[in-house]
Amino acid sequence: MNAPMKFSVLSTRAANTDQQVRLGGKIRAGIKVLTKAAQNNPKAVSIYNDGVEKRQKFTDIEKRIKDATGLPNPMFPRNTPFFNVAASDFGMPEIAALIVDTYGEIRSEHSDKKQLYRFPVVFHSDDLNEVYPNQFKRHGFEPHYESHYGEDGERYCRYLPTVSDEQAAQIRARRIKKVPRREKVIRGVCDPGSCHEFGQGQCKFRGRLLFYVPGIPTTGMLGMETSSEYAAEGIWSDLERIRDALGTIPRWNPNKPGAPIFWITKSLEPRTYFDEHGKKQSGFQWVPKLQADIDIGALLSSGKVLALPSAQTPVAWLSQPKGMPEAVLLPPAEPTPIQSEGQGVPDANDRLEALAEAMGLNQDLVMQYFDLKIAQSWENDTAHVETAIKMLEQLKRLGNECAAKLIGLSIRVAQIGIDSRDFNAYSFARYGKGYTTKIDVLARIEAEIEELAKLPRDAAIAHVKQIDTTAQAA
Numbered sequence: 001m002n003a004p005m006k007f008s009v010l011s012t013r014a015a016n017t018d019q020q021v022r023l024g025g026k027i028r029a030g031i032k033v034l035t036k037a038a039q040n041n042p043k044a045v046s047i048y049n050d051g052v053e054k055r056q057k058f059t060d061i062e063k064r065i066k067d068a069t070g071l072p073n074p075m076f077p078r079n080t081p082f083f084n085v086a087a088s089d090f091g092m093p094e095i096a097a098l099i100v101d102t103y104g105e106i107r108s109e110h111s112d113k114k115q116l117y118r119f120p121v122v123f124h125s126d127d128l129n130e131v132y133p134n135q136f137k138r139h140g141f142e143p144h145y146e147s148h149y150g151e152d153g154e155r156y157c158r159y160l161p162t163v164s165d166e167q168a169a170q171i172r173a174r175r176i177k178k179v180p181r182r183e184k185v186i187r188g189v190c191d192p193g194s195c196h197e198f199g200q201g202q203c204k205f206r207g208r209l210l211f212y213v214p215g216i217p218t219t220g221m222l223g224m225e226t227s228s229e230y231a232a233e234g235i236w237s238d239l240e241r242i243r244d245a246l247g248t249i250p251r252w253n254p255n256k257p258g259a260p261i262f263w264i265t266k267s268l269e270p271r272t273y274f275d276e277h278g279k280k281q282s283g284f285q286w287v288p289k290l291q292a293d294i295d296i297g298a299l300l301s302s303g304k305v306l307a308l309p310s311a312q313t314p315v316a317w318l319s320q321p322k323g324m325p326e327a328v329l330l331p332p333a334e335p336t337p338i339q340s341e342g343q344g345v346p347d348a349n350d351r352l353e354a355l356a357e358a359m360g361l362n363q364d365l366v367m368q369y370f371d372l373k374i375a376q377s378w379e380n381d382t383a384h385v386e387t388a389i390k391m392l393e394q395l396k397r398l399g400n401e402c403a404a405k406l407i408g409l410s411i412r413v414a415q416i417g418i419d420s421r422d423f424n425a426y427s428f429a430r431y432g433k434g435y436t437t438k439i440d441v442l443a444r445i446e447a448e449i450e451e452l453a454k455l456p457r458d459a460a461i462a463h464v465k466q467i468d469t470t471a472q473a474a
Helices: 009-016 042-053 058-069 094-103 165-173 229-246 296-302 348-358 363-373 382-396 400-416 420-431 439-452 457-473
Strands: 031-034 075-078 119-121 134-138 146-149 155-159 185-189 203-211 222-226 262-274 280-292
Touching (some): 400 420
Antiparallel strands (some): 031 075
């Protein structure tokens, strides 16, 4: 029988605090690459390559480049099929190398180095708010607003007020050595739809998936942060569905003792988004996903399912509720001006970026597309960039929507393993000449390709070639 809980200063403080769990390390969903201006700076390139080789955090690499070159924004995020494991993200740097050595793979179509494409995880709790704490948060601006749920189930916006000069003077005058802890102030109800900071992109969704990785020694949990509500909702829903079916988030596999149940991986998925002009666009992105190697049907039919826990319904699946005082509405902050880079004569890379932006294309997808069509690191060769501009201008003649669809289809087809020539022949055989200018036809082809992706690779390739061969025979 367990002894009754005894209270202490630390236990009371831990119970009342909303401080985030301290992590033993982070696994990040993406990477950062050099901007065109930074690529033309030898010192920036040298620092970047050195940092990547040593598995340094990209924010640290970026700071080194800024300090050494004076470039204001030398790096930008890039979507990749693999995860980023930086030594500086771990209390014990060797843990990062151990994770990659243990679970990393070499996939030549993406990288010639061993990268982390997927890894097993174990979750420490059945409470999804503890497994995946999340909120809306404002970073890089003052005040640091954040969302929080009250006992009434309402989501509030709150912040930690700054100490005014008058308050600081009073503290000094009273000779206070231990300043009382500041309490966060409620700004009002958190409603992203009417929030100035959210509309400006200053306040964003922030989620942190917490887990342990089997075979990796660490006292603290590891975490993977994301600002993608789409990815977070997918993982949350999968865990919730499994917990509701089995009564728990399982930590061991009854049908495969010793084998991991859950894996974090990435899949290339079609995404719909709105560009800066408010126009609806679509493309493909590498999205973190949860995979479960467990036969839920067999467990349910065998009677091995644990009793269902008491209901723990999340409130809009954000942050576990805590007490909130009455809301005090504050006036919205002044708009933050957007900083622009220096002007000058546009080079080939700038012209390509401007063209892609004018077409409403996702820059990451454009980079991936020309990786396939031209060569890896094509953006570092002016001749290759000029070729890319000509290819994009040809796509523009088809219409921006069709161009975006064709770029996304090309990337997806390559991911499945289908040769682009076979794909073109397949599309022509099924839909005839001019299919590239018909958005409804491209949408049907997109759906067909997603169905082919569910087949084994050889079967998908055979199906595409069969359609082409049948058409030629006819």
